Amino acid sequence: MNIFSAEQFYQADAITIQKQELGPTDLMERAGVQVFNWLHSRMHGAQVPVRIFCGIGNNGGDGLVLARHLIQHGYNVHTYVVNCSDKRSKNFLINYDRVKQVTKKWPTLITSEDGFPEIHKDDVVVDAIFGIGLNRCMDGWVKAMVQHLNAAGAFILAIDMPSGLYANAPIEDPEAVVKANHTLSFQLPKLSFFMPSTGIFTNTWEAIDIGLDPEFVMTQPPIATLLHKQHILSWYQPREKYSYKGTFGHSMIVGGSLGKMGAVVLATRAALRAGSGLATAHVPKCGLGVLQTAVPEAMASCATEDSFLDAIPLEATHTYGIGMGMGMEDGSLAALDQFLETQEAPVLLDADALNLLASKKELYAKIPPQSVLTPHPGELKRLLGDWTDDFDKLQKAQAFAVEHQVVLLIKGAHTCICTPQGTLINSTGNPGMATAGSGDVLAGMITGLMAQGYPSWQAAAMGVYLHGSSGDIAVQQLGYQALLASDIIDNIGNAFIKLFEVEQPPQQQEEEAQ
Template sequence: MKIFSKEQIYKGDKLTAERQNISSTDLMERAGTQIFNWLHMRMQGAQVPIHVFCGIGNNGGDGLVIARHLITHGYNVKTYVVNCSDKRSKDFLINYDRIKNVTKEWPTLLKCEEDFPGIKPEDIIVDGVFGIGLNRPVDDWVKALFVHFRKTKAFTLSIDIPSGLYTDKPVEDENAVVQAGFTLSFASPKLVFFLPETAKYTAQWEVLDIGLDQEFLLTTQAEAELIGKHEVLPNYIPRDKFAHKGEFGHAMVIGGSYGKIGAVTLASRAVLSAGAGLVSAYVPKCGYLPLQTSFPEAMVITDRNDETIGNIDFNIKPTVIAFGVGTGQEQETTKAFEAFLKTNNSPLVIDADGLNILSKHKQLLELLPESPTVITPHPKELERLIGSWADDFDKLTKVKAFSKKHNLVIVVKGAHTITVFDEKLYVNSTGNPGMATAGSGDVLTGIITGLISQGYHPLVASIFGVYLHGRSADIAVADFGYQSLMASHIIEYLGKAFIDLFVKPEPRQQQESEKNAKTSNKKSRK
């Protein structure tokens, strides 16, 4: 699913009006009606008080459309106009006249805190104050209105985006943003629904189809894409009946140190579970027995050192190499990594201490192979690589620049892991808080490595691997719960995640699945 910028959405609205020979007022009617239908289907005429707050722009016009339909269908509605400016949009004024034709109770004009209505916790608030066009701080009394919303504890439904939230810059004052229980977004979700600093302003969201021009939707290149089953399935490479293990590559995992051989074991297991034909683990001598006994499917090559990696030397030609899980950052290990990079031509996936070594010795970035190298940093590892950032937008700008400069696929791990390459963002939709557990990142490294081994491009392998990693955890968490989910469970359920790609949900299940995929609950991933 494409995630359009506000400029692209404005363009889509304009093109739709031109190509479908409709007015902007008609398009507003279409949008407001869709939200009314969403509410009507769930409320079925229930007489819960509904408070519709409308700004004086197009978002407010949407609110007036919703209020008018609620009134004509017999709902208990109170409509308010938040008079935050002397300027009114044309479509707002048209819909203001229309609502006056269906009720004797005209919208109440709010101009200051003394005008705020009483709202009970069991009431419903519909927030149509500001839309995506907001480009200035809100007035103090409007900020007080948003605080009033929160204090009432009433369920709040926002139109398109929570009022006060910008689409392209950080929040300046959290009290100046509506805290939405649900947001109904037109045509496309907004990138801010997935960023750590701004996702908290809407607990859940859903996209409504308002009939934008299909050619625009299909041909416009979005700044970001939300990755779900439908996005990854076309990239799946099926297996031939007569296939053999040699066709799926020989991956190598280089890592481990005394007390951290488990990281290599997890990554190596994930490599094979993701579909690689063969996997070799290159570890210090202390890792030989643990790996051979706990994971017999792996071949093991040992370093000359007993407890750390000190001399990376092997006589095979791996299809892809993962480096860094559990290695430590000893001086000897750093030198071995540098020597290895000078001669290596295999595609690379670098994680954990491999990233920490790169952050301390950035000249090593110039030694990476021509094929895009995949790096999988968590926030602190990312900060060591690219420096600190002022906010999430600044972070993404720096990640894009770093990716382009060094030809890297950067997997920015988090609740909504974002894969960055060639200045485009791929936002993952799977995963849950149970993934905040030791070894989860090692498993992700192994999955991506295993996919590259089979011939997936590093970018595709990263996007697909992140999705499978999260989907496996989503399936596993039903059996283990958040607290008891372990990294090894993600590996064990990876097969079910693959099978799930081809399972068509029942209509009700599909509805719930889409709802879950569009839910911006706080999730964590190591």
């Protein structure tokens, strides 16, 4: 599913209206009807007060279309116009008049805090104040209006996006943004749904089809793409009957230091669970016994030093995942430098390998093209430098991926996979995965997928998606607090199986749950 900028959505609207020969309000009517259908299918005529707060632009017009259809179907509707300016869009005015034609209870104008209605926690609030057209932070009594809605404790449904958010830019004032329980985004999601500082303003979202021109939607280069199961299935490489372990590659996990052998254990196990036919862990001498005991399926080799790595063997047929628990010894930096000097195939660089790179930035030029970098937030900052906000961070990460021709991850609730061709945003995972060793598991999974012959960017995207899916399966059994990194490994197989399960339509799921 593509993610567009606000400017692209404006283009999509204009092209749709032109190509489909729509009247000035036809697209707005279509959008409002889709929101009505969604709400009607869940409320079934219930007389719960529905309080619709409309701005005076096109988002408010969408809200007025919804109000009219709810009124015509006998719902208990209360419509309010947040009269924040003397400028009104033409489509808003047309739909304002249409509402007045179907009810004697005309929309209530709100012009100050004195006009704020009482909202009960059992009401349904519809936020149609501002959409993608918002170009400044809300202030004054309009900001107070937003705070009034947020404080009511009612269910808030946002039309297209929560008022106060921008589609693809940071917010100035978090106190001036509606906190929606659910958002119905027109056609496609917005980038702000997935950034940590802005995604908190909608608990859940779904895209509803308003019939935007399909050619534009399919051919317009997106600012990002939301990663879904269909992507993974399209890349999945089935196993041939007469294959053997050598068919599926050899992962070389390089890392560990005194007291940090667990990271290599997790990564090696994950590489094998992800399908790598063979795996070797290259560790300091102190870790040799640990690895051969903890991961009997893997081979192990060791450096000459006892407590840290001072050499990385070069094997042309192996796929390398380097850095887990590696430490920051000068000898390890020299070993990494020497390895990168001669390595040509893509590698995965994680944890301390990235910290070592950041300490000697001239090594960036030695990173093999299409390598995968998997930093945590602190390591990412050492690579990129400071950023001003989540959107700036994404731009800098994407620029880094293009400049160095690598795949760079921004790990988090919606991990971003920045590739030289563009950005993918993950849709799986949960807060229970914020636990020690989770990143080591991810690095091992990606290494194992690269070893099987998946292109680096596909291996990174598949690894991130399956890693999150494994965590989602595990958390159903254990809960957020009890989830361990090894539980993620134990469910990698279940995540692969889940790829091939037939998903039920949402309505059927709801019926069976009842």
